Amino acid sequence: MDRAQKEQVLGEIKESFANVASIVVADYRGIRVPVVTTMREDFRKNGCQYRVLKNSLVKIAVKGSKMEPLSALMVGTTAVIWSHEVPQTPAQIALKWAKDEPKFVIKGGYYEGQLLDPAGVDALAKMPGKNEIRASMLMTFLAAPQSFVAQIIAGPQNFAYLLDARKRQLEG
Secondary structure, three states: OOHHHHHHHHHHHHHHHHOOOEEEEEEOOOOOHHHHHHHHHHHHHOOEEEEEOOHHHHHHHHOOOOOHHHHHHOOOOOEEEEEOOOOHHHHHHHHHHHHHOOOOEEEEEEEOOEEEOHHHHHHHHHOOOHHHHHHHHHHHHHHHHHHHHHHHHHHHHHHHHHHHHHHHHHHO
8 A cells, every 4th residue: 555545545544534423443353254245235224334454543533632542452363343322332233243253352442431351342332313202302301291290180080980980880
């Protein structure tokens, strides 16, 4: 790779990492090419980027930024997976592949200014997404009015049940 190509790749890395939601770093050593191809397709289908980047280029790209701790993970054969939209997606898919393919080892990741170890990547994958959080907040906001309406309706409703029961008693 000549200097111009390196500078081009470095620019692409900086541009991609500028507004990244999360990053997962994995070791893919020993995995057959058809499996890696399937893996790439799976990540791309779910809105993630999967690239094998030179460790030195990633270290240069993140140097001086809030992502600089990520350079500690850039050792050996490294695949970098990231998403610009949903932070959980790269972690979820990487964990799925790590279970299916024992040679695919998750080294760690990066999320909101923090370097993640493999356990942190697992925790990121289990985090609820935006839609789940919005739904739970909506249900929390609706719980009080629903409870209030149920309390208001309970008195007249119970009185109607009492009248119906008395009516049946007199008829029977």
